[in-house]
Amino acid sequence: MEFSLDYREGRRVKLEVPAGQVILPAISAEPAEAGSSLTESISMPIGTAPLTSLAESAKSIVFIVEDHTRHSPVLETLDLLRKLFESRGISWDKVSLLIATGTHRQMKPEELQEKFGVFSSDTRIVQHKAEETAKMKDFGEFLEVPIQVNEAIEADLTVGIGSIVPHRFSGWSGGAKIVLPGVASYESVFKSHRMAILKSKADVGVFENEFRELIDETGSRVGLDFIINFYYDINGSTAGTVAGNHVLALRKGVELARKQLLRQYRERTDVTVISSFPSVTDFWQCGKALYTSDLITKDGGDIVMVSSLDEGFGDHPLFASLLKLEENEILEKLDMITTEDPLAYVAAYAVRKVLQKKKVHIVSDTKFAEEFDELGLRVNPDIQSVVDRLICPGKSVSVLQNSLVLPEITTEEV
Known part of the structure; x- marks a missing residue:
C-alpha cells in the first residue's frame, strides 16, 4: 500500500x-460541512458586530499576527482587510501589526517580506520580544499564572489573526492563544506551560482544559475584540474561516476543525x-x-x-x-x-x-x-x-x- x-x-x-x-x-459517515469564506466570516461574525463597523469608530487598530513558524494566510487576509477598509473610507494609517513571536526568535527582513509582502514596508510592525519585561502591561493573575502582555496590544480595536489546529498544551490553538503565549512575557509563557503539563487536563485535541481557560481569560482581560481564525482539511488546505468573539467564534471553529481532522482508529x-x-x-x-x-x-x-x-x-x-x-x-x-x-x-x-x-x-x-x-x-x-x-x-x-x-x-x- x-x-x-x-x-x-x-x-x-x-x-x-x-x-x-x-x-x-x-471514514466518518458525516461529511464535513462547507466552511465560510474569509469575506463571509468577517461580514457575518459570531458574537459581535462586523469588523468594518468596529473599525470605523476606532482611532487605533492593532492586528496580532503569526510569525514565520505558523502558516495561516496572513498576507491574503491583510490584502482583503485593506480593501474592505478603503471601501468604507477607513484609513489604513491607523493600523499596526504586532507579530506574535511568543518565545521564538525575531523574524529576519526577508522573512517579513515573504510573510507580509508590501505590508512589511508600508505598515507599522512591532515584533514581540518576550524578554522585554519593561514593555509588558500587567493584567493581574489567573490560575496562579501572571498575565503580562506586550503594551503594543493596546488599541481602540484589537484583532487576532491565526489558525485552529490540534495542540498539546492548549488542546487546540486559535482564539486568544495569539495573545498568550503569542505576545505575553516570558514569565507568563513559562508559568502557563508549566501549569499545562503539571496541573491541566490539556492534551492534543482536548478542548476543555485549564490552559484554555487561562487563554480565554487573558483575551477578555486585555480586550481582544475580534478574531479571524482559519481551520484546515486533512491535506492542509484552508477548509473555512470563523470570525468574531474570541471565545464564541473559536468554539465554533474547533467544532468545524474537528470534523475535518478527526480520524478514529x-x-x-x-x-x-x-x-x-x-x-x-x-x-x-x-x-x-x-x-x-x-x-x-x-x-x-x-x-x-x-x-x-x-x-x-x-x-x-x-x-x-x-x-x-x-x-x-x-x-x-x-x-x-x-x-x-x-x-x-x-x-x-x-x-x-x-x-x-x-x-x-x-x-x-x-x-x-x-x-x-x-x-x-x-x-x-x-x-x-x-x-x-x-x-x-x-x-x-x-x-x-x-x-x-x-x-x-x-x-x-x-
Missing part, C-alpha cells in the same frame, strides 16, 4: 507498506509514521508530531517522524541538552527552576515523556543531523529503509500524512 507524506511546501515523500499490516482509520499500532508538516522549522516546533503520534502508538512502539528540521533544534539550545536527562530528572529541576531558559525545561519534559515510552526515528535531510545523532536521535535520509527495518511480520502500522491529523482510539465498531 502506497502512502504520500507532506515534507515541505510542494514536496512529499513516498512510502510503501504491506497492506496486511496497515491499520487504516474509519480501532487500536494503537506498533509503528506510527508521521510527518511534522506544517511544523518543520525546528525540533521544538515539530514536537507537535510526537505528541500526536503518541496518542496512537503502543507503549514500547516506534515513531517514525518525517521533518525537514530547517533550523535543527532551533533557538532554545538548552532544550537539546535537556533531552539527555530522564523525565523525573527534568521534573526535579523544573520544580526548583533557576535557569536562564525555564521554558526549555517544560518543552523537554513534554518531549521526554514521549521518548521514554516510544522509540523515535527521524527521517530528514537536515544539515543538523550530527546534533541529533549526538543525542541518540538518529537522523535517517530514507524513510523506506527505516520502515522496512521496523515492520517485521505481525507488527501493525499507521501512517499520518501530517501533524494536522487528530487520531482517536475507539473500541466501537465504526
